[in-house]
Amino acid sequence: MRETTRQEDLLRGIWRENPVLIQLLGLCPALAVTNSVENALAMGLATFFVLCGSSLLVSTLKKLIPHEVRISTYILIIATFVTVADMTLEAVVPEIHKALGAFIALIVVNCMILGRQEAFASKRPVGRALLDAVGTGVGFIIALLLMGSLRELLGNGSLLGISLFGPSYEPWVVMILPPGGFFALGALILALGWIQQRRAPRSQPQEWPEGVADREAA
């Protein structure tokens, strides 16, 4: 594996390898609970907590965990942190906990978290693992906030519950409904792709799809 600097470990997950927008991990929460900035933030923070906690624990205990049972152990660790987060949220912010519902528990099966354990935390020193977790977690929060703002702004005319367009704004109800989630993420990814395409040197327009040349050469 290529050696990486501390800075890379931290920044990688925030933008260049953003878990949601680039790697398409953790789509379930990114779509299900981003109908308002508030929910998105709560979900992001809860996931952040679980990710950092389990990365810390996994990288600390990596020598003690036998290879054969590592996945089960990771899941166990993650589930523990999720349960803790679930109960804490319910005690501290019960309204938000009610809005997020079952999706807090479903952080357990967020492939992003398990993926970081398997790919990074189980192989690196504690400090690096924590940096990586913080970066990825912040990237996740950013993506969720983007989605949340877009959907709340269009779907409710407000941000964090503060109305921006005045009372006669006609909300696009669809944006806080499930289809709006798909469309918002789709539009975000299209926009990102479009920006990247404009930055990148213009590629040759191809009449035939790629791979034709390979086929013929083969």
Place this chain on the structure above:
Amino acid sequence: MNGALSVRPEVPAWRLITTMALAGVLAGALIVIVHQSTQPTILRYKAEMLRRAVNQVLKQPERYETLYIYRGALIASVPEGVQSKGLDRLYVGYGADDQAVGFAIAAAEPGFQDIVRLIFGYDAMAGRLLGMKVLESKETPGLGDKIEKDAVFVSQFDGAATPLVGVKGGRGSDDPGEIDMITGATISSRAVIRIINNALERSVPLIAAREASR
């Protein structure tokens, strides 16, 4: 990775089991500790929410008590050896004169999108509703969720005669049993009326039996 795997020494089975067991115990312990510390807050909040809902639909009674539905009868306390957890319940509110002012009944049935969960107060003597509050719904924002947020719609249930009848909005009838449905959210409005009527159908005989036995 594959190279690393092949040189990895064989780990004895007992170590795997011990690790898992240890992890399980540690995880369980951690969860129990957090549970112990958060549980009181959570329970207090839940109780508070319930108290508010009941008080709201019963129009602020002096006090209320919980009745359990056990073997087709309403009882105030559960007999020995029976778990109270799984039992359906309703709440009876008392006025200043210690007279029962009404019953708060919770019910849930499918609405337009998914299950609608609500609670309503029922004055058994007058056969009228005292109030209604939607506890949980996923109805269309801006339209179906008016059953929860539209004050005019909600206020119609205060003092409505039972059984409820839904009529098209804007008719302006004085009949106390008629509920003006929300324009454009007829299905959600009808669901609320249906849920209350069905719940009454189930509960009224129980309440009547309880009154009779007094």
Place this chain on the structure above:
Amino acid sequence: MWSVVASLAPVVGASIWFFGPSALLVLIASCAGAICTERGIAGTRALRDGSGTITGLLLGLTLPPGIPLWMAFLGGAFGMAFGKLVFGGLGQNVFNPALLGRAFLQAAFPVALTTWPASASSWWSLRGDNFALPLMSPQVPDALTGATPLGLFKFEGQGTDLGSLLVGSTGGSLGETCGLIILLGGAYLALRGHLNWRIPASIFASVALLAGLLHLIDAEQYPGPVFMLFSGGLMLGAVYMATDMVTSPVSGLGCWVFGAGIGALVVIIRIWGGLPEGVMYSILLMNALVPFINRVTQPRVFGTNLGSSAS
């Protein structure tokens, strides 16, 4: 393509006849949304074949006359961008762009999309707040709202007589009031070979059959087949939307399956669903099934899988 536009002319004319200048404004706005988006995003790739105009017109015809123009424009733009351009343009899309735009509007602005005009004082007066500021809510006076025949039936158990359904003197979207004119336009297109007659035929047949059966079982609860056929957007949907060649199956058998599926879904949604009208959703759902239908209804290739009849 332009012949489809031409065959829509009487329908457009009828909508203006019934709903006055509002109808014209809404149609112009939805067309502008579709065409501007096609030009703006696809640029030079945009085709001058009139398919953008068709999308805009069809979308406009499914909208209520009193809708703010900015919503009609938005619907056209959405349908064009996410229903068509993102798939690669003409011939590549899966969902009917006009209906996708309409479904989006319906989900986004459920109130505005279900506010129907009852009648207007004069032909010239607008049927709602067409000129509401962009992104702002329309001001709808309560007196203006009426109901569609399907809404009347579903929510109040009232029927509408066949005469008004045929001629179109009922409440509803721009293009869903006059069944006869739509049928004529469809016949013209079918004769010219621009639409596959199997699709409307199978839709009508399955709706009539299912509705008829239910009506026989309980005439009180379920409306009769004629009412089902001529109310709501069924005519417009069956003749102009479901027959969109790009989003319907390629084989004859596939078209029968497709049409029958739409008809069945229409009856299911109208009778057991929460909405009074389900034509739009039925067509979109069956659009989604088209690639699957195409796979399954692939005809047996000549000379393959010969049964005992061979030799």
Place this chain on the structure above:
Amino acid sequence: MRSLLSFRHGVHPPDHKQATEHIPVRRMSFPDEVILHLRQHTGKPARLCVKPGDRVERGDVVAQADGFVSSPVHATTTGTIVALELWPHPDGSRSQALRIAVERHSAQVPRPRLVPEWRTLSAKELIAAIRDAGLVGLGGAAFPTHVKLSPPEDKKIDTLLINGCECEPYLTADHRAMVEHPEKVQHGIRILLHALGIERAMIGIESNKPDAVEALRATLPDDLDVTVHPLRVKYPQGAEKMLIRALIGCEVPSGGLPMDVGVLVQNIASVEMIATVFESGLPLIERTVSVTGGGVRRPANLTVPIGTKLRDVLDACGGLTEDVEEIVFGGPMMGMAQADLNVPTVKGTGGIVVLSKGESRQGETHPCIRCGHCLDACPIFLNPQNLGALALARRWDEMEAQNLMDCMLCGCCSYACPSSIPLSQLFALAKTSLRKSSIKGKAA
């Protein structure tokens, strides 16, 4: 009226036959030069047996059959071999051809060289004689006739189908043959039945040629089971598989041959040619060609020596008009467009169609709108829409999995396509690529 026999799907292009269908066949005068390609037929090209400088007479063998699926080539005019060189072939390639400088017309007296008394021959000897006469199918594919007449032991042929459909628009040579020489057609059938050792033949004719039906019915033999069947006017009624579907009612299995259902199909021109060969004693050296279309001044049905250059044939018909768009060998549906006026006719050339600007269907290609017209047209029930999309993505293997190899390139899909997508050209390309890769695969 009983509905006419036919197959399912197909298209109805306007037939455009009125220009030549009533014009009797005439013989064109000998050109100054003929070009004899060694690749006149399907199968292995003939092996040369003369050299430049040799003088050859009409009917002399210039190239021997090389193997079983091959057929000899004969000098079609008396003259001197000028050169053996690469020359444009109607299929678009360049291949080996003999240039013969033609002598004056008085030298063109034919010298019979075949035994005309076919009745005395055994089936085997008759088939050998047919091979020596250089007979191939004249419908277009030019498959050697003797090969068709020699099915493997396990395939029993019980019926001879005669294809008188001439379903390609414009072409009328077969029609004229049936009207002018019905007795020759019956004679040819007799010879073929003798070679096959069977007694049953069915003639299928599209119902737009009532005079041909009449003529053939009037000359039916008493001693054989020969019947004439008018068929629905529909393209490609004359494709072997479609004809069998129409007349016998069964389908030739995918990848199989007519003999798999006990049938042999012969084109009407081939049948007439067999009779001509055994009457005159001369091998296959000339044939009737319909020269027609809006781009030719005097459309005609011409008897043309094989190897005559396109330029000479057109000159014999008064030359080209101003608004020529496209010249096609064969019919407009399946024929090959030609780019060079020096290209010579070959044995399979039965028509030369010169399309004027108004007639050519070469339009601007638009995106596919999945209208499904191609599915309704395809006589073998493929899905040309999907195949076309796969072809554009060059996914040949998936095309093969979807029975591309059963496609006979009839062109119905291209004709039916409102967006003018050149589907059958794409399929031809795909088939060629697949064949190439399968050859490569075998070699590797």
Place this chain on the structure above:
Amino acid sequence: MQELFWILLSAMVVNNFTLSLFLGLCPFMGVSSRVETALRMGAANIFVLTITSICAWFLNTFVLAEAPYLRLISFIVVIASLVQIVEMVIKKLSPTLFRQLGIFLPLITTNCAILGLAIFQTNRGYGLLEGLFFAIGAGLGLTLALVLMASIRENSELASVPEVAKGTGLTLIIAGSLSLAFMGFAGLLSAA
């Protein structure tokens, strides 16, 4: 009976697991490029969902009644081991079935639809029979969404999709459109 039917339909179309609850998105976005694969994945999901539903009910009723706070951790452990056991049993009993479903089973462990089903079922207090209908409905809904998506994607592979939209962008737009279309089922069977 009507109620059970409603539970089934609700999980299948009205509140489709994938299109409106966003459960099982990983296979939806990842595996759904071939119809055959989608069908098998769907079948495997229906199977595991049904078994999970039964197990979750037993756990809730007999084991977790006293310690609901251990629910999540025991669910995830049970599901993970369940999938392992199912895999082994199928391998023993029907090698054919194993060949068809085999590679999908491990993927299912981290599929949020399974855990989601167990949690939703618990939150709604479904009994054994209701849970079964819920599981089958959810499985059918997943399969429906997977197959629709797969067939549409197979179709769009041959389309000249703009470079920007290729892959995820288009998949999300299609998913959104499907989700919009499924809104037509809202209120099904509950309008009475």
